[in-house]
Amino acid sequence: MTFSSNIARLQPSATLAVSSLAKRLRSEGRDIIDLSAGEPDFDTPSFISDQAIEGIRSGQTRYTPASGTPELRAAIAGHIGAVADRHIDPGDVVVTSGAKQAMFNAAFVLFGPGDDVLVATPYWTSYPQMVYLARAEPVFVRGAEENDFRLTPADLEAAATERTRGLILCSPGNPTGAVYSSEDLEAVARWAKGRGVWLIADEIYRRIYYGSDRPVAPSILELPEDALGPFVLVDGASKSFAMTGWRIGFLYSSPEVVKKVVALQGHTTSNAAAPSQAAALAAFGSRDRAEAAVAEMVAAFQRRRDLVTGLMSDLLPEFTYLSPGGAFYLFFRVDSVYREGCEGSTAFCSWLLEETGVALVPGVAFGDDRFVRLSFATDDATLKRGIERMATAVRGVLSAT
Numbered sequence: 001m002t003f004s005s006n007i008a009r010l011q012p013s014a015t016l017a018v019s020s021l022a023k024r025l026r027s028e029g030r031d032i033i034d035l036s037a038g039e040p041d042f043d044t045p046s047f048i049s050d051q052a053i054e055g056i057r058s059g060q061t062r063y064t065p066a067s068g069t070p071e072l073r074a075a076i077a078g079h080i081g082a083v084a085d086r087h088i089d090p091g092d093v094v095v096t097s098g099a100k101q102a103m104f105n106a107a108f109v110l111f112g113p114g115d116d117v118l119v120a121t122p123y124w125t126s127y128p129q130m131v132y133l134a135r136a137e138p139v140f141v142r143g144a145e146e147n148d149f150r151l152t153p154a155d156l157e158a159a160a161t162e163r164t165r166g167l168i169l170c171s172p173g174n175p176t177g178a179v180y181s182s183e184d185l186e187a188v189a190r191w192a193k194g195r196g197v198w199l200i201a202d203e204i205y206r207r208i209y210y211g212s213d214r215p216v217a218p219s220i221l222e223l224p225e226d227a228l229g230p231f232v233l234v235d236g237a238s239k240s241f242a243m244t245g246w247r248i249g250f251l252y253s254s255p256e257v258v259k260k261v262v263a264l265q266g267h268t269t270s271n272a273a274a275p276s277q278a279a280a281l282a283a284f285g286s287r288d289r290a291e292a293a294v295a296e297m298v299a300a301f302q303r304r305r306d307l308v309t310g311l312m313s314d315l316l317p318e319f320t321y322l323s324p325g326g327a328f329y330l331f332f333r334v335d336s337v338y339r340e341g342c343e344g345s346t347a348f349c350s351w352l353l354e355e356t357g358v359a360l361v362p363g364v365a366f367g368d369d370r371f372v373r374l375s376f377a378t379d380d381a382t383l384k385r386g387i388e389r390m391a392t393a394v395r396g397v398l399s400a401t
């Protein structure tokens with residue numbers, strides 16, 4: 001069968017594929033420990049869900065403006081403005097069906113044939129695919145491993161050409177957990193501005209931050225005004241408020257970009273689901289309640305991060321890992337155990353799943369085949385069992401050679 005050249009390079013999402021496989025194996029009766037899923041294991045806080053039920057009962061079941069309800073756009077503007085201590089015009093916010101759509105909209109509206117887009121690598125698996133769908137070319141830029149792969153202006157300068165139109169950056173990072181400090185972020189933003197390159201900043205994990213110096217990870221919105229050139233900020237409700245299934249994201253950019261994004265969305269998906277917008281209004285609009293719920297979840301993620309890094313250091317010292325400053329992933333190197341017949345992160349993850357029932361995501365899906373990704377958004381007992389099983393299996397391989 002022949003398909004359109006629009007999807008010539010399209011690959012299925014590896015992150016979604018692994019969690020679907022884990023769910024299927026479990027439904028077939030296998031004892032599976034799924035550490036692949038990139039979603040909080042908590043239920044959505046009930047004051048948020050209740051608002052959706054209330055919204056449905058009061059008739060919020062119809063189309064809203066494609067850009068989102070004015071109330072939700074205002075609440076989001078207030079939310080991001082408060083953290084950054086900056087006035088945000090609600091008209092410059094577009095509500096999307098998940099942060100995924102916000103990122104896709106930005107890529108599709110801004111980039112096209114002949115354009116190169118720098119993608120900070122290791123990257124979230126969907127970024128290059130979105131750039132391909134826009135018929136532009138992703139250019140993978142990797143910072144130093146000792147610097148947790150964070151990019152510096154020198155890394156960017158070495159990768160840029162006259163075709164470079166954009167830079168996609170994610171902090172706190174998926175899959176690395178690396179967090180850009182305000183200084184790092186400012187240096188990158190100034191570089192992008194100087195080059196006239198669009199900075200697309202994915203801050204979906206911003207609230208899931210473990211530093212003690214500040215409540216949330218640094219944002220591009222906190223930078224001095226003169227540091228920031230053309231940008232699109234991508235964020236959403238999925239991770240911070242445990243709302244992955246509700247499909248609420250947003251972007252914030254200039255009025256010109258917003259106009260094009262709303263036009264695109266008006267012909268593709270229209271508005272994000274109305275009851276989900278009602279729920280998101282509670283999340284973004286009732287600051288004190290939302291903050292309390294988020295703080296509780298972040299404290300649990302932080303405890304699990306400490307548990308997981310402690311177990312890895314004790315039980316699997318041959319696997320070096322990046323120490324996560326935010327998000328809920330541990331990205332660790334397994335290439336020291338690659339052997340003939342089991343080489344590469346996909347083979348490693350297949351072997352591990354077959355041998356132990358532990359599901360991880362191969363690093364190749366994030367642009368680095370030496371690594372694998374473990375999600376610690378699950379309970380302590382499961383994490384402990386998963387790492388212990390992995391350690392036993394790896395010990396077996398090492399002692400056999």
Ligand code: PMP
Binds near residue numbers: 174236244247248249
């Ligand atoms: N950006 C990153 C870095 C992510 O990990 C995810 C995970 N889903 C998304 C965007 C998309 O979020 P959403 O579920 O809101 O579409």
Ligand code: GLU
Binds near residue numbers: 013038039125126
């Ligand atoms: N972003 C999450 C992950 O990286 C969820 C799956 C997806 O949307 O890719 O696992």
